[in-house]
Amino acid sequence: MAVSVDLAKALDKAYEDKTLEEILDAPVDALAGLTPKHAEALQELLGITSIRDLGSNKYFATAGVLVALANRAG
Template sequence: MALSVDLAKKLDKAYEDKTLAEVLSAPPSALAGLTEKHDQLLAELGIKTVRDLGTNKYFALAGVLSALANHSG
């Protein structure tokens, strides 16, 4: 099954045409709205790539809790 997702407005312009693997290996500033300063701050938490950010247990938990809150009325 093919899956297509338009991430153009969610990524920094420099990463809009990159593959998923390239984006996941990129610094967090590849995401629209984050800067190199954010890269430095996140690196202090051991987060150096978009993949690290997405798989960080604290960020993942916060995302799940937020999603639950949106569905719990």
């Protein structure tokens, strides 16, 4: 089954036409709204250097699951 997702508003312009693998390997400031300063802080505090790292970080993953559960229950 083919899946199509429009990420234009979620990514900086430079990453809008990249493959999923390229996006996952991109620095976190490739996400719209995050700056190089945010990326630096995430790297220093949690060792996160890419969107893949951010998405698979246990703290962010747990928070995402908790929010999804709360949204489903409410």
